[in-house]
Amino acid sequence: MKDHAKTKQPMIGELASLRERIAELERSALEQKRVEEELRESAEKYRLFFEYSPLGNFYFDEKGVIVACNEHFVDLIGSSRKALIGLELFKLPDQKVVEAVRQALGGQTALYEDVYRSVTADKATPVRAVFTPIHLEGRGVIGGVGIVEDITERRRSEAALREKEERYRSLVENADEAILVIQDGKIQFVNTRAVAAFGYSVQEFISIPVFELVHPEDREMVIRRYLEKISGDAAPTRHTYRVLPKKGLVSWIEISSILIHWEGRPATLNLITDITDRKKAE
The missing domain is CATH 1.20.5 (Single alpha-helices involved in coiled-coils or other helix-helix interfaces)
Structure with a gap:
């Protein structure tokens, strides 16, 4: 037992x-x-x-061949998934894309912004794309991903803004009145008419304290009205006073001022007409 x-x-x-x-x-x-x-x-x-992102997404392998893409990318390129899968990116004629893929496979993030002309469809699209590597532990870079944004609307908005700015610039530069923007008691902008009327260059205007251009007997009144305006008086105002052009003769001006924001801070927009001859006639 x-x-x-x-x-x-x-x-x-x-x-x-x-x-x-x-x-x-x-x-x-x-x-x-x-x-x-x-x-x-x-x-x-x-x-x-990947599939439902509002951006175009695609994967490419270590040889630069597209192995997957989402529908948004297909639509953006204007092609088909069948035509895009297997596309060899290193053979594309757009060398900026080729270089971006090369950088991604080299372990770096690359940016591309240009009008991309598809080789699989008759379409040219302004795009912004980020190419970034895919790392696998123990193997290094095994491919990359491209994230593509259609910037057509942004380009249109930028073009429209440039056109609008050009129209305003043309109006300002060709105005009959001298135009000055005054901020913190300094001139921030003058048009061509102001340069001709006062005789100072743009650089001279910017370097001169604006109230030194005003006749000493009118200066206190002008400073007081400027401070009222800059303190929040949004109503347009019109005044007359004497100024000292570069040529040395006293001139009479009529000035219309309005409160604006210039680069995010209060300033005054001033339209000036020389009324010296009218004053002499009076």
Whole structure:
């Protein structure tokens, strides 16, 4: 009986060890299943982001060949998924794209902004694109991703803004009145007519404290009205006073002023007409 008990004791120990090993395997299997589920969930999130992003997305492998793209990219290029998958980016005629892909596969992020002319469709689109590498631990760069934005509307808005600015510049430069923008008691802008009327260059105007151009007898009144205007008097005002042009003769002017914002801060926009001859006639 004693021998039987001795034989049975190791078997019980082995059985307990086996049970513990089985439990460890079960725990490991559950952990592996949990990790796999998290990976699948994460992959699904990235897939949804990739497919339904408002930007054009595509992946390319280490040879610069497109291996996947979303529908927005297909629409942006004006082609088909079939034509784009397998496209060799290093063979594109647009060398800016080629260089961006080369930088991405070299481990750097590259930017592209230009009018891209598709080789798989008859379409040219202003785009801004980011090319970035895909790293895999132990293998380095295994490919890259391109994120493409259609900037057609932005380009149109910029062109419209430039056109609008040019129209206003033309109006200001060809106005019959001298035009000055005054901020913090200094001249920030003058038009061509002001230069001709006062005889000072643009640089001289900018360097002269504006109230030094006013006749000493009128200066206190002009400063007071300027401070009232700059303190919030938004109503247009019209006044007459004497100024000192560069040629030295006292001139009479009529000035219309309005409160504006210049580069984010209060300033006055001033339209000036020389009324010296009218004053002499009076």
